[in-house]
Amino acid sequence: MKHRDRIRRLIAQEAARLMYEEQIREYRTAKRKAARRFGPEKSLCLGNHLPSNAEIRQELERLLDLHEEQRRPERLLQLRLLALKYLELMAQFRPYLVGSVLSGCVTERSDIDIHLFAEDPEEVANFLQARNLPFEEERVTVRQGGKYLDYIHCYLEDQGVEIECSIYTPRERHRVPRSSITGKPMERADAKKLRRLIAATLTLANSRSPKD
Numbered sequence: 207m208k209h210r211d212r213i214r215r216l217i218a219q220e221a222a223r224l225m226y227e228e229q230i231r232e233y234r235t236a237k238r239k240a241a242r243r244f245g246p247e248k249s250l251c252l253g254n255h256l257p258s259n260a261e262i263r264q265e266l267e268r269l270l271d272l273h274e275e276q277r278r279p280e281r282l283l284q285l286r287l288l289a290l291k292y293l294e295l296m297a298q299f300r301p302y303l304v305g306s307v308l309s310g311c312v313t314e315r316s317d318i319d320i321h322l323f324a325e326d327p328e329e330v331a332n333f334l335q336a337r338n339l340p341f342e343e344e345r346v347t348v349r350q351g352g353k354y355l356d357y358i359h360c361y362l363e364d365q366g367v368e369i370e371c372s373i374y375t376p377r378e379r380h381r382v383p384r385s386s387i388t389g390k391p392m393e394r395a396d397a398k399k400l401r402r403l404i405a406a407t408l409t410l411a412n413s414r415s416p417k418d
């Protein structure tokens with residue numbers, strides 16, 4: 207293995223360990239922190255020494271399979287049930303579930319990522335306030351097609367799990383964002399699709415349970 211490839215793999219493994227053991231949620235944060243442990247030269251390198259998010263997720267999946275083979279399915283089921291609760295609650299905003307709870311790559315500190323669609327972010331704020339649901343707001347700036355766009359994110363908490371709701375305009379619902387992990391169109395699930403995933407999980411669990 208080339209020295210460059212070996213360093214790249216070591217950084218991916220360290221970033222995955224940070225996400226698993228230190229509960230760092232963002233791939234970019236874990237990647238940069240891991241790179242710094244191999245010296246300032248590597249931490250500043252934006253080239254081939256730095257692994258892709260997909261490589262880090264592959265290493266994270268390996269850790270989860272190694273350490274949480276028994277606990278992970280139950281955790282994933284509980285997170286998906288909680289996500290379904292909010293997809294149904296906020297149905298008027300035509301929500302999608304995205305991220306780790308949909309992909310299945312969940313850790314103890316995974317949050318639930320939901321995309322909402324509204325003409326005005328205040329519609330979502332008013333909706334949550336009317337139901338006495340505490341939340342915090344943040345304005346997030348992202349770059350798309352050479353332009354910088356601002357989006358409002360709302361953060362809720364339920365059963366100790368953070369639920370991040372990113373608010374887009376209805377016109378953007380048909381534009382599928384690119385995944386920061388695969389580079390391909392992001393996987394999304396509405397409530398109907400999520401119910402099917404949950405039903406399939408329960409069916410599989412029942413088939414594996416001991417018979418009397």
